[in-house]
Each structure stands twice: as structure tokens, then as C-alpha cells.
Amino acid sequence: MIEDKNKSNTKISELGEFGLIDHLTRGIKLRHKSSVKGIGDDAAVISGDIELQKIITTDLLVEGVHFDLGYMPLKHLGYKAVIVNLSDVYAMNAQPKQITVSIAVSNRFPVEALDELYDGIKTACKIYNVDLVGGDTTSSTSGLIISITAIGEAKKEDIVYRSGAKENDLLVISGDIGGAYLGLQVLEREKQVFKANPNSQPDLEPYTYLVERQLKPQARKDIVSLLKELEVVPTSMIDISDGLSSEILHICKASKTGCNIYEDKIPLDPQVISTCEEFELDSTTIAMSGGEDYELLFTIKTEDFPKIKANPNLTVIGHITAQKEGIHLITRANTKIPVIARGWNSLQEE
């Protein structure tokens, strides 16, 4: 990555709060007719529509908990912070339209660093066609804090909850999983190597896919469009932010069902398999508990199977059972293991 070493360092205090907001939000254009009023008043205004329900989701990202600026470039961080919220909107089978962005920063960040962060935020807005309509900018006593709220919309009949899965429905996953977690392990290892020897040059070549999954994840906008084209309305849906186990448990709990997942069906990228071997990790455990994949997990009626079966983006990994049958992983050796939540949990004690 080529960085401009001649960047100047403008102190945030030189601009002040309102000057900084003006600076960071300059040139922002509203794309959607529904974005009636963006930044610059006490609140944003969004038009209503009797046919469309609004979807609201919010995430709080804290430096040292959710990201490490040691290997996370600020531009990527801004991008990812938006993506994690949009993923939740897509998981409702809805289209995101607006976001608000609040940040708290300490004075150690020059304005140019925040420009990088906002570059990533604006790039995500452009690619995912959402309007940045508001937020809050304040100071922090320690690290960087980012809080984003996404607002989306969908017709009432299109919205998909976690709670609609029914016995015999097929459990489907988009893309492949486990990559983001392994990307983090690779970056952590390189950070330790760099600490021990600052002249070392990391060779990330064998891990490009994994590192990209961690640093520049994508939200599955395409899947929501694809399902619409295929005329499939999932019976339940959730995004995989905390790991497959955790999300399956959420769907089954909300839907009052059980589930069988087949180990040999879980889609893994070849880099996930080879890196698991290198790190001596079990790839199924990583897939089940890794998290941060931002893929979509959903259930469909069996009669919809022919519509999705040819699609390389979608994999059937199991099926819904009666609640009393429990939630199990069927291993390659054909043994049944109860699924327990081991997803990423930021509230666990270190």
C-alpha cells in the first residue's frame, strides 16, 4: 500500500466541532428522494410511505475491542463500520437507504486521519447506495469510538424475521465462512512478528482472501436482489456476525424449532482450509464460531429449493426440525453433536 508521507497534520481543535463536521461532510450529496433533510439541522428527516416499513439497526464499535488500528487502516475501518450495519438491514430482506455516523475521537487523531475514516464511510455509502444524513462528533478521553445507525425500507410482506422458520425448511448460507476470523489470526500473528522485529516484511500473499474478509468485508446486497429475482422470500433470515453456531441458535430460538446442520456441507474457501492446517485449527470449529463473515443465513420452504439449487452463491447446509429434536451438527463421521453458542462475545472477560 502506497501511503502519502507528506500529509500534514491538522489539529481537530483548529477546526472546532462545527468546523470539523462541515469539513468531514463537505460534498455529501443525498441520493434518495426519501432523504428529505440530511446533515445540518437538529435531526434528519426521511419521508414516509404507507407501503414501506422502516428498518432501524445500530452498532457501536470501540477501539481495542472491535478493531486494532495497528493493522486496520482507517479507510477500511470506516468502510467496515458501515458494512456491519447494512448487513443487518439486508438480513431483514430490506434495502438500506440512510445512515447516521457518530464518532468520538481523542486529540491524537489529526483531521487527516478522520478524512481517511470518512473516505471509507463515503465509499461504502456510494457502493451500497445509502445517504449519510446525520450523526454526532465529539471527543473521547481514550480511543476511537464509532456508532452507526442504518435506516432501510421494505414492503411489509417482504420483511423477513428470525422467527419464521418451520419444520422441514432448508437452511441456506450465502458465500463461505470462517475467512474473516482466520484473517484476524493472520494479522495478529504478523503484528507480533513486527513487534519482535520491526524490519520484517509480512508476506500476506497466501492469505489475501482471509485478510480481505477481515479488513474489507462486503455486505450481501446481491443476495437480497437475487432472492427477489428468484422470487424466493426466505421464511427466516439473520446475518452471520457472531459465528454460524450463534446465529443458528438465534433462528431456532426465535422460530421455536430444532435444526440439523451437516458438517460436510459447510462452504469453506480453500485458503480457510489450508490456513486452518497451518495454524492447527479445526476448520469446522472456525466456521461455526469464527464470526464477522457478514454472510446471510436463511431458511426457505423445500418447494423453493429448485429456484436456488443452481446458484454458486448459495449452499444448503441443513434443515429445520421440530424443537424437541434439538440443534445438532451432523459430522462427517455421522455423529450428532449439540450446537452451543461459542460465537465471538465481546463481553466475555479476557
Add this chain to the structure above:
Amino acid sequence: MIEDKNKSNTKISELGEFGLIDHLTRGIKLRHKSSVKGIGDDAAVISGDIELQKIITTDLLVEGVHFDLGYMPLKHLGYKAVIVNLSDVYAMNAQPKQITVSIAVSNRFPVEALDELYDGIKTACKIYNVDLVGGDTTSSTSGLIISITAIGEAKKEDIVYRSGAKENDLLVISGDIGGAYLGLQVLEREKQVFKANPNSQPDLEPYTYLVERQLKPQARKDIVSLLKELEVVPTSMIDISDGLSSEILHICKASKTGCNIYEDKIPLDPQVISTCEEFELDSTTIAMSGGEDYELLFTIKTEDFPKIKANPNLTVIGHITAQKEGIHLITRANTKIPVIARGWNSLQEE
């Protein structure tokens, strides 16, 4: 204040992230028909209405910047964190309907402390008739962080922006100002006294109004209802969070106008006047630059004056002029002083 000294200390890690969310949001009932889906899915769902536009506003509160747990009880903090957002919705002449609450906490907080915080949040929701529909709960490496987003609604023709003030409009303020800032000064002083002598008992009796303005501010829900009753739609409106000077400048900048404010018209509580004398502070400076009053500042057409003049909650403090005339405070001695922003600015260097 009587505190229960027998409270147990449950570690957050005993509950885990989802257990904690379940615990904190237990018993929450949705009051509004528009709150289609609250906590418990990837996102909240709110119904649309062609007649009603949605208002979105968000605030990020950081421990050590916006609040000091040394004198801010957690219950009050939760209450205030909601109020500051609702105030922004009222400032659009709209009714808040939903909020999302995200918190980041370190392990030094037991679950019981978060119960206190949520008690305050739930109390505010009850009093102001808003539904808690979502949020995020995560860990923090240092202090407590609270991010709240409020969603409101209003008919298009009722929404009031900062930008609608016109020459000759009257500038009106609700309630009185300066109290919250002085309350903070009193609390800061008592904190220093307590540090020097932990056996000292603070006598806050002469400052009850000021301390309440700081610790338990109210949003002016009543003013929005009152204006509706009086059939007055303000031409512009803003809430006073950063101080009167700062807000007047916002209105004039957005409306492309000037303004004259009369020093002798600024409404001050007797406790503000007496405490300013005690602290040797100029009460006008405090009123103009103090902030955190959460009163509403708005402009009305001169023909609407008869409708509001008898109301003890509303005071005309000036009038809008042409932009070229500038923005001035007319002092008691009848001199004109240009108004500059000296509001509370959390991004200024210490």
C-alpha cells in the same frame, strides 16, 4: 438519596452479551402501533405512513467528556441520555416515538449498575411515551459510552427547520437558561471539597434547581403540544444544547439573517442570578454560553405574537433582522455587542 447498600454485584460476564441484553430489556413493552418489531432481531421495524415524515437524531455520550460518574447517578445519566435526543426531535416540532440504545461498558460495572442506567432510560421512555426498540451492547476498554438514536414523526407541514426565520420574526425562548451550566459548577466544586475532605457533607439546598437542571433535565415536550394548541407553527426552531449564542448563530446562518437579542429579556431563574453573584460570574455570559439547558429557541411571525404573549413558559428575547445587520446582543446599557459562538465545545483542547 437513600441507596440500597445490600445490592449484590453480578459480573457482566456471568450473563454474556445476549444474557445481558435479555436481562436489561426484560419487560419492555411497545406502546406505539408504529413499533412493529422491537428488540430481538437483526433490526427494528417501524411502520410507514405517507402523511408522516420520520425524524432521526443521534447522540454519543462519553464518560469523562459528557458526564462524570463521580456526581452523576447512573439512573439520572440514563434518563438524561434519552432526554438530549428527544429534545432534538421536539426541536423539529415533531413527536419522538422510538429510541435505540447502544452502550459500551467495561467489566468494572456490575450488572446492577447497568440496571440503574436502564431504569433511568426506561423511566424517560415512559414519561415521554417512546418505545425502546433496539440497540447494541458491547464492552469498552475504559469508560462507559452511550449512543442513542431517536426516531420521531410529524406531518411534513409541521416540521420546523433552522432555516425558516425571516426578517422581523420574533425570537422566542422557552423556560429559562444558564441553570444547567451553573449546576455543573456547583457539583464540580462539591467534588473538589469532597476530595479534600471525604467527611464533608455537601449542602446543595440553595442550588436545588441548578443541580436538577444539570442532573435531571427535561425535554420540552409541552412546548410542542402548546404551540399546536395555540396554532403557532414556528418559522425556525432549534434546541439549546450548546448555549444560546451558538444556537442563535445556527438559526441565523441557516436562515441567512441577522438578529438582535436584548440582554434584559433573557429569562433567568433567581438561583441563576444569586449563584452567578456567589461564583462572581456574569449571568448574561452564562446564559449565552452555558449550554445543556434543553430549552427550545424559535422564531415566529409577528402576527402570532398575541397567541403566545400571555404564556409564562415563553419569552420574546429579540427579533430577526436582515443578514447584513449582523447578530448582536443589545446590552442593558444599550450597546451592541456582536454575538460569537462560545458554546460548550467538546472538541476544544483542554
